[in-house]
Amino acid sequence: MSPSALPAARDRLRVAIQKSGRLSEPARALLASCGLSWRESRDRLFCYGETLPVDLLLVRDDDIPGLIADGVCDLGIVGRNVLAEQILQRANGSGQDKYREWRALGFGGCRLDIAVPEGWSWGGPAQLQGKRIATSYPSLLQAWLREQNIGAQVVPLSGSVEIAPRLGQADAICDLVSSGATLAANQLKPVLTLLQSEAVLAGPVAPFADARAELAALLLRRLDGVLRLKHSKLLLFQAQRQTVPALMKLLPDAEPPTVLQVDGADTVALQALCHGAMTWQRLEDLKSAGASGLMVLPVERMLA
Ligand SMILES: Nc1ncnc2c1ncn2[C@@H]1O[C@H](COP(=O)(O)OP(=O)(O)OP(=O)(O)O)[C@@H](O)[C@H]1O
Ligand SMILES: O=P(O)(O)OC[C@H]1O[C@H](OP(=O)(O)OP(=O)(O)O)[C@H](O)[C@@H]1O
């Protein structure tokens, strides 16, 4: 799109998410937990924001970076794997990035791995010299091969990459791995990780120059609050004052606690916001160190 065709100033924010697939439900749930709600359209492609002027566009995940680059959408939720691949592809053409990762969102985790037939004894990246590698991420793979100074042939495929070695199309593959079940089913083993991926919020490199700037800042503030509290719990307990330092050593992930005197004696009540997982084992360790009346409460929202 030429600069003159850029969309006019807008006072609503448009966020693209995957229409259907692995990221669609968690992306929607995350935005809803930021206080957004939408009126459903009949075609389920565009949802009008009701609580805030933030609309949703439901699309194929691969289209999200391009929609942001063209200014059709302001923000998008997409896998880092897709974003990184398209940033490289576009950089080849223009040398300029128009969008970037704004926040990692903590779901949709997977890796972009190189995998080889189980029968290979793996001796390191140099073993890929002169080999054919099938992938849906040709730019990321090409960039890595260049960096490693390995001459290998990249075989681009849009899907079912794991079957390529069995079909004789390639010697190795470079594809997304989560549980590893698909690799195992195809007698392949992972040997290298090129990228650790998760869903990310993508947005333009240049700041918004109209009302969208404030809306994006509001959304980011809420997102940060939600992401920060994802695993956080409020821990309540009682203890003897002299045991508090030892107990706090067991809570390195806690914010400085609020300490309240319970009676005239030495007993105090503590409340501490803990950011790590509050497992049974941790509660039992606290009890052994002198804590009593332990209670773990969920934290829904926080505004610093
Ligand atoms: N096995 C996996 N485990 C976890 N996350 C994954 C896995 N495979 C892919 N992902 C992540 O989820 C994203 C979306 O995957 P999905 O399979 O839904 O995409 P798709 O088939 O390309 O969908 P679309 O129809 O929107 O193009 C991927 O880009 C990646 O970030
Ligand atoms: O390590 P695993 O847990 O087995 O997951 C890895 C598989 O998941 C994805 O495929 P998907 O299931 O989305 O199929 P598709 O790529 O054909 O759409 C990815 O492309 C791998 O093939």
Ligand SMILES: [Mg+2]
């Ligand atoms: Mg896709």
